[in-house]
Amino acid sequence: MIFRRSVSNDLGDFSLDRQTLNVFMLLNGKDDLQKLADDTGTNLGAIRIVISNLLKLGLIEEVQHEVVMLDGDFFGYLINELAIATGPIASVLIEDEVRNLGYEVDRLPAHRAVELVDKLAAEILREEKKTAFIKNMINKIRQKGYPA
Numbered sequence: 279m280i281f282r283r284s285v286s287n288d289l290g291d292f293s294l295d296r297q298t299l300n301v302f303m304l305l306n307g308k309d310d311l312q313k314l315a316d317d318t319g320t321n322l323g324a325i326r327i328v329i330s331n332l333l334k335l336g337l338i339e340e341v342q343h344e345v346v347m348l349d350g351d352f353f354g355y356l357i358n359e360l361a362i363a364t365g366p367i368a369s370v371l372i373e374d375e376v377r378n379l380g381y382e383v384d385r386l387p388a389h390r391a392v393e394l395v396d397k398l399a400a401e402i403l404r405e406e407k408k409t410a411f412i413k414n415m416i417n418k419i420r421q422k423g424y425p426a
Contacts, residue, residue: 282307284339301328307341346388363407388424
């Protein structure tokens with residue numbers, strides 16, 4: 279989830295503790311909650327509590343982004359490229375890694391493509407095949423316009 283500051287004129291008086299003010303100032307409409315937690319050195323649970331309080335005060339709003347998912351063309355290419363390096367187990371490796379990322383194969387956000395490729399590349403033992411796999415997949419990611 280991504281949030282941005284949203285201050286209106288009719289808020290009334292309120293006070294913010296140091297942690298809440300720090301999180302509020304970092305909200306830019308681009309970074310997710312995990313990035314906020316990392317930037318503040320706070321755990322994700324504490325960030326969620328701060329965000330909840332800021333929402334109740336009306337100081338922030340959720341940014342609605344259309345999440346682009348990896349498509350069938352990408353997965354078909356991924357299976358073929360990984361099969362060249364690992365053989366017929368490629369589709370099983372892909373399904374396992376997608377699930378390890380917390381998604382289903384048909385619902386993996388495009389911004390996770392590079393991470394998926396990195397994790398799958400770790401399964402390839404021969405260095406020359408690993409290098410070719412990574413190169414080909416990065417080219418496909420760029421071709422599709424997915425974030426790299």
